[in-house]
Amino acid sequence: MRAPKLADESLSMVGGYDKARAISERSLAPPLYQTISFPLESAEVARRVFDQEDPYTDYIYTRRHNPTTSIFEERMALLEGGEAGLATSSGMSAIFCVASYLLENGAEAVISNRVYTRVFELFTKTLSKFGVTVRVVNDPTDLSEWEQTVSKETQLLYVETPSNPGLVISDIKALSEIAQSYNVPLIVDNTLATPVSQKPLGLGATAVIESVSKYVTGNGTTLGGALITRKDWVEEIRKTEYLQYGMAPSPFNSWLCLLGLETLKLRMIQHSENATRVAAYLENHPKVGTVNFPGLETHPQHELAKKQMNGLYGGLLSFSLKDERMEKAFDLLNALRTITHAIHEGSSRSVICHPPSTNFADLTDEEMEKAEIPKSLIRLSVGIENGDDLLNDLEQALNQV
Numbered sequence: 001m002r003a004p005k006l007a008d009e010s011l012s013m014v015g016g017y018d019k020a021r022a023i024s025e026r027s028l029a030p031p032l033y034q035t036i037s038f039p040l041e042s043a044e045v046a047r048r049v050f051d052q053e054d055p056y057t058d059y060i061y062t063r064r065h066n067p068t069t070s071i072f073e074e075r076m077a078l079l080e081g082g083e084a085g086l087a088t089s090s091g092m093s094a095i096f097c098v099a100s101y102l103l104e105n106g107a108e109a110v111i112s113n114r115v116y117t118r119v120f121e122l123f124t125k126t127l128s129k130f131g132v133t134v135r136v137v138n139d140p141t142d143l144s145e146w147e148q149t150v151s152k153e154t155q156l157l158y159v160e161t162p163s164n165p166g167l168v169i170s171d172i173k174a175l176s177e178i179a180q181s182y183n184v185p186l187i188v189d190n191t192l193a194t195p196v197s198q199k200p201l202g203l204g205a206t207a208v209i210e211s212v213s214k215y216v217t218g219n220g221t222t223l224g225g226a227l228i229t230r231k232d233w234v235e236e237i238r239k240t241e242y243l244q245y246g247m248a249p250s251p252f253n254s255w256l257c258l259l260g261l262e263t264l265k266l267r268m269i270q271h272s273e274n275a276t277r278v279a280a281y282l283e284n285h286p287k288v289g290t291v292n293f294p295g296l297e298t299h300p301q302h303e304l305a306k307k308q309m310n311g312l313y314g315g316l317l318s319f320s321l322k323d324e325r326m327e328k329a330f331d332l333l334n335a336l337r338t339i340t341h342a343i344h345e346g347s348s349r350s351v352i353c354h355p356p357s358t359n360f361a362d363l364t365d366e367e368m369e370k371a372e373i374p375k376s377l378i379r380l381s382v383g384i385e386n387g388d389d390l391l392n393d394l395e396q397a398l399n400q401v
């Protein structure tokens with residue numbers, strides 16, 4: 001019997017673990033295989049497993065693959081509309097896996113500068129140690145800059161959209177076309193949109209990476225990542241970089257991610273609704289300067305976001321106070337009573353931070369200026385609490401600064 005075609009909300013529940021499997025496992029919830037190794041019934045069987053042309057179809061050792069993690073990988077691949085998925089111990093390790101698989105010594109990568117700091121450092125500092133040249137696009141919304149930066153030596157294009165912390169939207173379809181014209185892959189970081197809002201592979205990207213530590217798990221308990229791309233790449237990476245670097249997640253983390261996925265769409269609807277309200281409130285507040293949120297009509301790429309993001313703009317926004325002194329931003333953060341000060345985003349609980357003095361502080365002043373991160377920038381990850389409570393908290397805190 002052919003499997004029915006299911007919508008995202010349903011795939012989030014049964015993808016990779018359908019009714020027949022649940023019955024055969026005698027477990028409604030996906031089972032947690034919290035084990036490193038999988039006993040083989042005899043030495044002869046073990047030899048056969050290792051003798052297979054592709055020995056990786058039987059479970060052997062969790063650093064390679066694990067049945068709980070496999071369900072999560074299949075569910076992520078179904079949601080992203082990709083051929084296969086690879087779960088990793090963090091978002092960073094997903095990026096490192098695919099970048100080090102694709103880039104050889106002497107290769108060139110072209111990346112947007114509106115990426116999370118550690119990703120920027122991974123490309124510009126760490127990968128360059130291995131003989132990779134990295135060319136940086138300073139305005140990822142300017143397609144002509146991408147065209148001018150890509151060359152015959154380029155082996156991959158990398159973009160994050162929406163970007164952290166500036167919420168810049170890049171045109172995935174147009175960038176895919178540029179990548180295709182050079183016959184190179186486009187890799188998209190889909191962390192802040194998630195597959196229920198945006199499907200980069202459907203727009204022509206070759207690979208998607210995600211930090212599932214954020215919205216996918218949702219409750220801030222689990223560090224994890226995912227790569228979704230061509231099946232042959234996933235198979236190849238699994239038996240090389242992934243296995244050698246030790247990038248596999250704990251099965252328990254994969255299991256927590258599966259629980260998180262069940263409510264992803266519901267949560268994203270609420271994140272998006274709350275963030276839209278908060279962004280509109282901040283935009284009209286006399287003490288607030290710029291507000292960056294792709295759902296606002298005043299956002300410079302709002303029309304593109306509307307087309308690309310399926311009407312759900314996520315929960316992340318950033319803003320500056322009109323009084324741009326850093327102490328003023330600190331005063332606001334310290335005056336909040338419900339919204340919690342933490343370096344995180346995408347959790348059900350609202351969190352706020354000041355990126356220029358914390359997780360983006362390692363960028364040089366010049367890099368920060370080019371990435372348009374002013375010293376006054378505050379990042380707010382709007383959660384799924386009651387929207388009135390969030391506005392009241394912001395109101396009382398803004399009254400104090």
Ligand SMILES: Cc1ncc(COP(=O)(O)O)c(C=O)c1O
Pocket residue numbers: 090091092093116119160164189191192210211212213223224225
């Ligand atoms: C957009 C984005 N991509 C990737 C990462 C890295 O993810 P992880 O913390 O899971 O390694 C982060 C972390 O903040 C992020 O914000």
